[in-house]
Amino acid sequence: xxxxxxxxxxxxxxxxxxxxxxxxxxxxxxxxxxxxxxxxxxxxxxxxxxxxxxxxxxxxxxxxxxxxxxxxxxxxxxxxxxxxxxxxxxxxxxxxxxxxxxxxxxxxxxxxxxxxxxxxxxxxxxxxxxxxxxxxxxxxxxxxxxxxxxxxxxxxxxxxxxxxxxxxxxxxxxxxxxxxxxxxxxxxxxxxxxxxxxxxxxxxxxxxxxxxxxxxxxxxxxxxxxxxxxxxxxxxxxxxxxxxxxxxxxxxxxxxxxxxxxxxxxxxxxxxxxxxxxxxxxxxxxxxxxxxxxxxxxxxxxxxxxxxxxxxxxxxxxxxxxxxxxxxxxxxxxxxxxxx
Numbered sequence: 459x460x461x462x463x464x465x466x467x468x469x470x471x472x473x474x475x476x477x478x479x480x481x482x483x484x485x486x487x488x489x490x491x492x493x494x495x496x497x498x499x500x501x502x503x504x505x506x507x508x509x510x511x512x513x514x515x516x517x518x519x520x521x522x523x524x525x526x527x528x529x530x531x532x533x534x535x536x537x538x539x540x541x542x543x544x545x546x547x548x549x550x551x552x553x554x555x556x557x558x559x560x561x562x563x564x565x566x567x568x569x570x571x572x573x574x575x576x577x578x579x580x581x582x583x584x585x586x587x588x589x590x591x592x593x594x595x596x597x598x599x600x601x602x603x604x605x606x607x608x609x610x611x612x613x614x615x616x617x618x619x620x621x622x623x624x625x626x627x628x629x630x631x632x633x634x635x636x637x638x639x640x641x642x643x644x645x646x647x648x649x650x651x652x653x654x655x656x657x658x659x660x661x662x663x664x665x666x667x668x669x670x671x672x673x674x675x676x677x678x679x680x681x682x683x684x685x686x687x688x689x690x691x692x693x694x695x696x697x698x699x700x701x702x703x704x705x706x707x708x709x710x711x712x713x714x715x716x717x718x719x720x721x722x723x724x725x726x727x728x729x730x731x732x733x734x735x736x737x738x739x740x741x742x743x744x745x746x747x748x749x750x751x752x753x754x755x756x757x758x759x760x761x762x763x764x765x766x767x768x769x770x771x772x773x774x775x776x777x778x779x780x781x782x783x784x785x786x787x788x789x790x791x792x793x794x795x796x797x798x
């Protein structure tokens with residue numbers, strides 16, 4: 459490459475500088491145009507421009523806000539307290555458990571729903587007629603309802619679809635006998651009692667309950683005294699059928715008919731103990747089971763005091779009395795469980 463003179467090099471440098479100056483000027487102009495375009499895109503529209511396309515959106519938004527302020531408010535779903543929901547589930551799983559009914563009564567009372575609380579307390583006293591706490595709750599709720607002028611009626615019992623001592627319904631079962639007079643009722647009741655005894659010996663416990671119920675109903679219809687043995691027999695059958703509430707009710711009816719008849723106390727105590735076991739298995743340590751266990755203990759104490767207890771049964775009765783007392787002692791030592 460031939461060497462160039464100093465003057466040629468200076469002229470070439472001047473030309474390049476001039477060319478570079480022009481490129482810088484062009485770049486500045488293009489940057490200015492780009493900035494102007496960006497500013498025009500982000501600027502708000504002029505007042506005289508047509509904004510009809512945005513008007514519907516603005517109107518809808520305003521309408522929505524208005525409806526939120528002054529429109530009909532949507533009701534929120536009120537959830538039940540956790541304790542009430544739990545007690546309701548317990549009653550649904552075991553509708554004839556007097557303790558579950560009393561727990562639900564207390565949950566209703568805590569929510570201020572005294573009418574429902576009264577119905578559940580009444581249910582508890584129906585299933586276990588000697589349930590002291592349930593009777594106290596029932597009397598207290600009656601006073602509250604009277605003070606609040608809320609009507610309540612003993613005949614209104616939605617919880618009680620079927621009486622606890624009702625015979626099981628059967629389409630092909632025997633028809634209930636009808637008596638023409640008191641003497642006929644006594645004779646037919648004796649026949650029904652014998653039929654029930656035969657079924658019980660053959661371990662047909664449901665059939666035995668039906669016939670003994672027929673005998674009881676016949677005697678009641680003609681205002682004749684009901685033998686306590688009919689009730690205690692039916693309690694034994696219900697206990698075998700694992701209908702512990704019915705068995706406890708029949709045991710209590712036998713005691714009412716004849717307090718000296720040992721089997722009334724015996725079956726009431728046994729059925730009540732089974733209810734304690736079932737409740738403890740479902741709910742664990744529970745303070746309220748203590749009173750029920752004490753009811754069973756008192757029943758066995760009264761049973762042991764009866765002169766009608768056979769000699770070959772007395773040891774068993776006394777053993778149940780002592781074992782129940784020990785059970786109560788163990789319950790009082792469970793965490794969170796006390797006897798009131």
